Amino acid sequence: MQDPSGDTPARDLGPRPDSLNRSFPESIMIDKDLDGDTLREECGVFGIFGHPEAAAITALGLHALQHRGQEAAGIVSFDGGRFHSERRLGLVGDTFSRREVIERLPGSAAVGHVRYSTTGETILRNVQPLFAELNAGGFAVGHNGNLTNGLTLRRELVRGGAMMQSTTDTEVILHLVAQSKRNHFIDRFIEALRAIEGAYSLVALTNKKLVGARDPLGIRPLVLGELDGCPILASETCALDIIGAKYIRDIENGEVIVFDESGVQSHKPFPPQDPRPCLFEYIYFARPDSVLGGRPVYDVRKAIGAELARESHVESDVIVPVPDSGVPAAIGYSQHSGVPFELGIIRNHYVGRTFIQPTQSIRELGVRMKHSANRAAIEGKRIVLIDDSLVRGTTSKKIVKMMREAGAREVHFRIASPPITHPDFYGIDMPDRAHLLAATRTIEEMRDLIGCDSLAFLTVDGLYRAMGEPGRDPAHPKFTDHYFTGDYPTPLTDQNHTETTPRQLSLLAEAS
Structure with missing residues (x-):
């Protein structure tokens, strides 16, 4: 093998600095709350x-x-x-x-x-x-x-x-x-x-x-x-x-x-x-049409929905996904339970990750900028709302309220993953433990906060079954699942050497 030669200078043609730091008037606020209750890879x-x-x-x-x-x-x-x-x-x-x-x-x-x-x-x-x-x-x-x-x-x-x-x-x-x-x-x-x-x-x-x-x-x-x-x-x-x-x-x-x-x-x-491999790749991050580790992600998510229906189904009239990530699990839930699948929430795909909102009154509309209720599909009905995960609960609370205002008679919330109780240190942008809803509240406390009629999560064993395994073997888990179990698969050197959170560690890195 030959090493690269040393005579190849780089040429960086990035944007001019004055195009990078545009500022907005103080009356204009950049709102990230539309994505504040989601995980980011x-x-x-x-x-x-x-x-x-x-x-x-x-x-x-x-x-x-x-x-x-x-x-x-x-x-x-x-x-x-x-x-x-x-x-x-x-x-x-x-x-x-x-x-x-x-x-x-x-x-x-x-x-x-x-x-x-x-x-x-x-x-x-x-x-x-x-x-x-x-x-x-x-x-x-x-x-x-x-x-x-x-x-x-x-x-x-x-x-x-x-x-x-x-x-x-x-x-x-x-x-x-x-x-x-x-x-x-x-x-x-x-x-x-x-x-x-x-x-x-x-x-x-x-x-x-x-x-x-x-x-x-x-x-x-x-x-x-x-x-x-x-x-x-x-x-x-x-x-x-x-x-x-x-x-x-x-x-x-x-x-x-x-x-x-x-x-x-x-x-x-x-x-x-x-x-x-990281379970959240299958639950949320990977595109549904990808195949990871020989498993079609779409099929895994449908299997997750079916397991969720086996574990926690409730009498209902329609199954409604929180788009887009909740759709495959909701399809699997519907197919297993026999309850019809309906698009009770319509997503606005033209709202970016941030939305410039000039007034507090508009800002309070929050989740409606990204999701709107399909009243014709849910009015007067008992709905099972399916989402992929629950982090802080802020968006979930808004969506449940939106469903009730659109006429849903009952709203039963089902989460297509186990409760997130531990932070991540492997590349997922996740709050520290104090801000993870499932780490600080019981199921009933979460249900009351979100405002739904019932709340249930998929179990860890149910998730493993959806992945084709008989369940989770605590001695030899086949996936990275620390966010649900606290079982971190590698040393956490930075975290163990300080008492700081992942976000504070990031700030320390910036200052060093």
Whole structure:
């Protein structure tokens, strides 16, 4: 194997600074409450090697992964002599659909990234893929997940003289690779992986190689595809479908896969472990048309709904999903219970993640900006309302109230996942435990707060049955499920070294 040469300077053609920090009058408020009761996953990654339209294909792949991150997007390409970088705040389609942008990303190899911010602010310097000129050559990396020792490593690196340019834990990986004394790039990359803990799926690009890596437990997904004989790495199979690529296989837990002109090499640098993929990928994060770990996500969500009906069905007239994520589970619930499925809530798809609301009176309309009741489907009826999860309960309370105001005679709330009782440290933007409703209240207290006639969650064993397992084996759980059980599958180095919350840890990282 040859290392990348060192004569490939980066060219970053990002937006001008004056376009990044537009301010609004004080009377205009940015309201994120429309999404304040949902979970957000950190990001999605994509990479392709050896294709003449690498950047355009990467942009399409990122468009398919847009649900995994809507705050920022970036692509780094390599044209055989130079790296080229385009990074933007906002949606993929707002920038990378323009021909002139793609033309600034020449080359036959590219990696891309869409993100939410779980560590670090949403500012341009945090937008991935991150790029650095190392002594062995250019290196770009995109990361899906979160490092549970990222802050600890960051502090050690800074004390050793490293100068951090971003506030995201992904930059730690760049510095670890840069400081390695190994001779070959892949050995340096693997040495960096041995130092980090937590959840990660990585795509990386040098001037010779496309590299993919998945953490030893396979918490975050990464799949391998092929288009016109060229390898593709992506967070989900839906990114392969949009470009007409063939699915080959999932990258295995703990695997490092390398593509270069000589072919493909697979490395297994970690001791073998049973995989423990994240259950929330199946419950919420992955697109319903994706296939993860051999399981069609749509089928899993319908099976979850059927299990929910087995465990907690109540006499009712219609089954109503909270769109869009509650729809497959509601279909499964309806099919098992025999109660008709109705679209009792209509979603407005033209409201973004933030909605500028100029007055408090309009602001109080809240959830109606995103959802509206379909009175004809629910008036005078006993409804079972199906949602994928319950976090703070603020949106659920508003939706139940909206159903009653539209004439629902009874509102029974069913949650297609177990109660969330513990925070996440692996890339899910989740409140600390004090702000998780199920961690601080009983079922009856939650029911009273939300205002529904009855409330029930899927059990942990029911969720495992929906995944095709007989139940959860406490000694050998097959999935990452700590948000329901408190069973964290990796060390929590940063958390154990401080008494701070995940959000406070993020602020500390920004200050370091």
